[in-house]
């Protein structure tokens with residue numbers, strides 16, 4: 001680390017196999033990144049591996065805990081020896097007392113007892129991609145032969161649970177599950193035992209020319225995926241609708257707030273609470289004022305501005321070619337990338353009542369126009385507005401509890417006091433056109 005570079009917190013999503021994966025999920029934007037490296041073997045070599053771990057640990061030597069993250073593609077395709085070497089490198093380069101938390105994002109289809117034993121032994125946090133009950137999951141998450149993957153994923157999760165590995169669910173919200181928020185959530189909680197849930201909306205943005213190919217699953221099983229870029233203002237049929245996204249989140253919130261506060265962590269709710277507490281940069285990058293602190297590291301050491309911008313214009317440099325990770329993250333190019341998120345906000349967003357919680361969403365999805373015709377509004381704006389407005393009162397209740405040093409679970413009592421006044425035929429609190437007694441007033445059922 002050079003003394004001219006300020007210490008800063010940043011997160012690296014490393015991709016040891018690049019875009020290579022054993023599955024062929026139809027909405028996956030990352031598979032096409034293979035096109036960036038023709039002829040590559042797509043395996044992080046020892047030099048890049050060592051540069052990644054040593055530079056990351058050196059850059060955050062002042063931090064109590066450092067997160068080392070592996071993502072893909074499918075990182076378990078690297079084999080266990082790669083991860084055993086990761087542990088050796090961390091032991092070699094960590095400062096005295098420095099805690100290293102390893103995380104891996106996986107489709108879980110290759111997880112067996114040997115993997116789970118290793119993850120448990122080294123306290124890995126394992127993120128598993130699963131989109132809900134069988135039909136919803138299998139709608140788009142298929143293997144190279146187009147076959148469903150649900151059973152293999154659930155077997156992988158069961159193996160992790162048997163070995164008591166800490167894991168979380170990463171669930172996309174897409175056209176196949178968008179109308180089933182509560183069902184998806186209760187499935188994750190009750191059938192899989194998930195206690196940490198990340199929800200990611202699928203917004204497949206494409207140009208009109210690419211739409212036919214995109215609609216056919218990118219020709220995924222014919223090897224025809226062109227390099228995916230954040231261009232165009234069309235979306236595929238797999239993309240979640242804006243209103244449906246808001247409804248999905250409200251459905252889950254209504255279930256969570258009544259019984260799961262403090263027991264199940266839903267990343268977006270935690271982020272929202274932080275904003276209601278006045279913490280502008282906490283939680284998910286998409287709702288922070290500025291971004292740029294979450295970079296993507298390709299298998300060959302190339303560093304990009306963000307996982308969603310692995311495109312030639314967003315290449316910051318290579319960590320084995322003179323500049324360190326910290327220098328590249330702290331570069332004028334990357335600072336401008338992060339600042340642009342704030343500077344490019346539409347005037348509609350600037351005067352929005354929930355801007356403090358939303359901050360205009362991720363720039364990659366800002367491709368619709370505001371009601372008065374200004375381009376650059378987020379595709380999910382209508383959903384963000386309805387969700388953030390819906391949770392305003394309960395978030396104020398929770399923030400008040402925390403400010404007074406009380407437990408946030410007090411929100412459950414607040415709901416209980418309100419619910420007792422509802423009759424079965426009253427409109428449901430979720431705002432859906434359904435009676436309370438057969439909607440959120442009824443016990444949740446899983447698929």
Ligand code: SF4
Pocket residue numbers: 285286287291292293294306307308341361362363364
């Ligand atoms: S571009 Fe979007 S996903 Fe990437 S860091 Fe910024 S807000 Fe996050």
Ligand code: SF4
Pocket residue numbers: 348349350352353354355358359360361377378380381382384385
């Ligand atoms: S809800 Fe819509 S208008 Fe408000 S900040 Fe978010 S994207 Fe902008």
